[in-house]
Amino acid sequence: MKKLVKSAVVFAGLVFIGTSATMITEKASAASTDPVQKVDGQATYIPKGVRDGTATEEHDGFEDGTNSVLQQVPLLRATTGYPDVNAYIKSNKFSTAKIEKQLKSQFPKFNYRNGYGKPEGIVIHETANNSSTITGEINYMSTNYNNAFVHAFVDKSRIIQIHPTENGVWGAGQYANARFIQVELVRSKTFDEFARSINNYAYYAAYLLDQYNLPVDSAHSDGKGTVWSHDAVTRYLGGTTHTDPVAYFNQWGYNFNNFVSLINEKYKAMQVNYEKIEYDKAITAYSRVKTATGNSVWTKPNKTEGAKLVNPLSSYSGKNLRIIREAKTSGGTIWYQFSVGGKTIGWVDSKALNTFYTPSMEKTITGTRYVLPSKQTVHYYGLPVEDSAIDRGPLSKFNGQALTLQREATIEGQLWYRVKDLGWVKAVNLTTTKYDLIEYDKAITAYSRVKTAAGNYVWSKPNKTEGAKQGSALSTYSGKNMRIIREAKTSSGTIWYQFSIDGKTIGWVDTKALNTFYTPSMEKNLTATRYVAPGQETQHYYGLPVADSAIDRGPLSKFAGQTLTVQREATIEGQLWYRVKDLGWTKASTLTATQYDKLEYDKAITAYSRVKTATGNSVWTKPYRTSGYKLVNPLSSYAGKNLRIIREAKTSSGIWYQFSVGGKTIGWVDSKALNTFYTPSMEKTITGTRYVLPSKQTVHYYGLPVEDSAIDRGPLSKFNGQALTLQREATIEGQLWYRVKDLGWVKAANLTTTKYDTLSYDKAITAYSRVKTATGNSVWTKPNKIEGAQKISALSTYSGKNMRILREAKTSSGTIWYQFSVGGKTIGWVETKALNTFYTPSMEKNLTATRYVLTSKKNEHYYGLPVVDSAIDRGPLSKFSGKTLTVQREATIEGQLWYRVKDLGWTKAANLSAKKQ
Known part of the structure; x- marks a missing residue:
């Protein structure tokens, strides 16, 4: 679509009259006041890109050619030397292309101003792109449709529809968009291609006008009619400034009047005489849409006088169409008139439908059936089709009645029966068995146990009702608490209970087989105050007065010390239960009318104490004034002993310690009566390495830094010579203790940082020696490197003297030592290698x-x-x-x-x- 220029130009052999842009603007403004343009929701007809400000009508990416041309006076024909296009088409007897459909689902859909399927004409466009192709144009528009899109494209060999002509498009400004079908012509490179494209274009325009019963009436010169150039839209309606296809037509010696003339010829060729109806009769059938594409619904059989479009057939896809009449036209087509939901819609070509029911499908049968109890809400119909228009109501009206079958029909693989005096119903809703009916089925609350297991079973539903399946023998549940959750009565008069065990629903059982030990009727109102009895804190309370894990609400410990309001009582199997407000039910024996001290906490601790104040203090089985407390002994019985503290409890009267002595738990005492000399908080983390002092091998180590036989782990001798890793230390009553990794606690005084030799043996012997090597050797109080060894003198002091050997010892380092005396006086120890022994008893x-x-x-x-x-x-x-x-x-x-x-x-x-x- 070419834009106008503000000058007039005369091309050789072709006369144009230039029209200023100002003139066009004035006409457009005048047109915009035409009442016919005032469409409700007018913004619908403005492209989204224009509304969003990302494009303008002049620069929308379509028909934005750059070659400036002038608007041609419509009644003139170019004299460029090209043949007459229309004559060329006729002389060559060009055929027309088949109409292809490539509908784009992403395109917006909106109705024309007069409604769906009601266009008022057609706008003729051309693409203004010398190098494009029909597929390239469609691909570009498919991506950029928010700026503009049209109904179809035409070129020399193809007609491709890309949007339903029943809906509007964005191609020629908001006013034209509200009214017209719009088609683009793809430019050609030769005169022959141009002529072929014009032949296809005129045919398609005539086809569309004929489809919508619109006459051929050019609007190019007066702004009134059904065939509009984009140029005419600019001049008479406004909302656009494009002038195509005028200049492009003139390029090939063609004009718009020539084109309208060709449309008219093709339009007339399409007009035929109305077909006659050969017969029209009432029938009964049901169909569904088989082929929606290319088929529509008409007020009368199409091509008969007065036939008007109702809707595209696709509007009724998937619906049950009741066929009420059949007609055959002189063209040989059989048409069906149909209704949907009881409302008559129109006529459709029978070939577009798939008929799934006709009376010929029925067969005569005999038989008796009953309504399946589970199918009481299912409906029956006037024909073997689920159609609300012939719905006769639910089958519940006929529960338990013997129904007489007259006919059957298999419809889409499903068997239907026609019942005498009723109508049609699916066979699956009936049964040959007369089941018991449920007279009532209600929720109840009760508890029972098996009374008579023999001959009784558990069922998925009350026995003899539809769908009831036998489960396990009732004996499976003997002795168990069965919570009754529903009661049902069948038409045979039997009452059934549905029960659960441990919260899991099991099934139904005849009530006569059970002994019910609890029902709500056993409860009585009561007003009283109670407290959780000490020692009963671990007892549980329940949703009902039955000890059933499924209704277990937890331990009473949550309410220890609280005042509990009793509302109801019930004696269940000889045992009294109370219902406590906001809690639930608990056995009366777990509560007391006396309020004891409440334990705020009771926790395990580790500590050691001794009696500080024996006078006036005693030891109790439980913290004093808590439930079940009894006197054990006066505290003075344990004066001077190490009391191991094993638990701490707090009551409203103070903090209490439970203690043991010698590993035996004694009882509870007021913490204020004790002096605690050890707690874990006294410990500190340390690192270090120590060794057992050889002289301390018989000393013991303990589980805690306290000398208590109950935590005595044995003597240190097990670890002689081993490197011991220190982890913690604690000063207990002025004495430092170490905790050794993997051992326990030992007094620091029993360990040393020095690794001493130990004695492998130390024995009395008799021998005499003299000094052999004095240099580097000394005399010691003990074998050197033994704990406590001290140097006495150099060995040379005793050179030449007879040294009487008294004892021999071997150390862990492998050295042998002699203890000797001189002149009857014991001197000390010397390494044997430094001596020469000249007498031993072995001589x-x-x-x-x-x-x-x-x-x-x-x-x-x-x-x-x-x-x-x-x-x-x-x-x-x-x-x-x-x-x-x-x-x-x-x-x-x-x-x-x-x-x-x-x-x-x-x-x-x-x-x-x-x-x-």
Whole structure:
């Protein structure tokens, strides 16, 4: 659509008269006052892009050609040298393209100003794009439809409809959009292509006018008619400034009058005589839409006189169409008149429908049926189709009645029966069995137990009613509390109970098989005040006076100490129950009329205490003045003992401690009567490594930093030499304790930071040694590196001396040590490797001999061992001169032979003689 310019130009061989833009504006303004343009909801006809301000009518992306042209005087024809287009078309006998439909679901749908399917004419457009194609134009418009869109596109070989012509479009300004069908012509590159496109265009325009019973009447020159150029819309209606297709037509030596003339020829060719109705008769059938596309509903069979469009057939897709008349026209088409919901709609080509019921589908039958109780609300109909117009009401009217069958029909795979004096009903709603009916079915509240299990079962519904299925034997539930939730009575007079167990619905049972032990009628009003009895806090309360987990509301502990208002009572199986306001039911035995101290809390704690004030204080089985408390002992019985605190409770009278002694729980005492010397809060986190002091191996460790036999974990000897990891410390009564990882608590004094050697053994021995290596060796109070070992002196102090070995010890490091004495005085310990041992008892040998003291040796001495040591000197041999001495053992010590004489001791062999002197 080309825009006008403000000048006049004469092209060679073709006369145009230029019209100023101002003139067009004035005409458009005048047209806009025409009452016919005042359409309700006029904004509907303005493109969304224009309303949103993202486009204008002049710049909407469509027909925005850049070649300036002038508006042609309509009655003139170009003389460019091209053949006469209409004559060219006729001489070549061009056929017309088939109308294709590519409807775009994304396009907005709105009615014309006079309503759906009521266009007033057609607007002729051209695309103003020399390089575009019909598919390219459609694709572009499909994306940019918010700026503009039309009903169809035409080119040399195709006619493609993209929007229903029953609805309006946005193609030529708001006033034309409200009134007209609009079609775009795609530009051609040759005269022949142009002629072919004009042939298709004129045919399609004539087709549309004929479809909507509109005459061919050009509006190009006077603004009145059914065939409008976009240019005429600009000049007479306004709302647009485009002037197509005038200039494009002139390009090929063609004008709008020529085009209207061609439309008229094709329109007349389409006019035919009205078809006649060969017959029109009443019939009964039901159909549904089979082919909606291309089919419409008419007031009379189409192409008969007076036939008018009602609606597209698609409006009735999926609905049951009752066929009430059939007519055949002289064209051979059979038409059906149909109604929907009892309202007559119109006529439709029978080929567009699928008929699913006709009376010929019925067959005669005999039989008796009953209404299925579950189908009482289902309806029956005048024909075997679910249609509200022939609905005769629910089947409930015929419950329990014997129904006589007369006919059957299978409609869309579903069997229907016609019942005498009633009508049609689906076969699935009837049964050959006469079921019991439910006379009533109501919710009730009760509790029962099995009384007679033999011969009774649980059913999914009351037995002998429709759908009832046998479940388990009633004996399955013997002894259980059965909550009765519904009661039903059947037409046979039996009363049935539906029951649940533990909150799960089980099924129905004959009431005669049960013993009901609770009903609400057993309850009585009562007004009283009660308290949760101490010791009963863990007892539960319930929704009803039955201990049933499904109605368990929790423990009474929530209400300990509270004043409870009793409203009702019921004696259930000999046991009295109370209903407490806002709570529920609990056994009367769990409540008391006395208000005890309430436990605000009772929690496990860890602490150690001793008696501080024995006078006036006692030990109780429970905190004093709480339910069930009894005297245990006066507190003085535990004076001076370590009391392990195991629980703490708070009552309205104070804080109480439960304690144990020696691992035995004793009772409760007022915390004010005690002095607590340990709590976990006294502990601190530390790190470190310690070792068991060897001298403390017999000391014990404990579960807590208190010496209590109940938490004694054994002696430290298990961990000798092991590195112990410290985790915590606590100073308890001035004494530091350590908690060792994986062990427990021990007094810090029992551990050391030094890793001492331990003694593998320490035994008494007899030997004599002398210093071999004095350098680097010392004498110690204990074997060196043993706990408590202290240096005495350098070993050199004892060089050359006879060192009597008293004890031998081996340490964990593998070293052997000797404890020695000199001159009878114990000195200390020395490493054996520093000594040379010249006597051990192993050097001795048995000997039996008689000897006498040599007269010359009577002043020599004898000793306790074969070593000259004053500490074991037993005196001179003169005491035994002349006496016979019995020799028992001998030993060679440092090359010198010694004899041990019975009852005397050791003396050198040189001091004795085998002969008596």
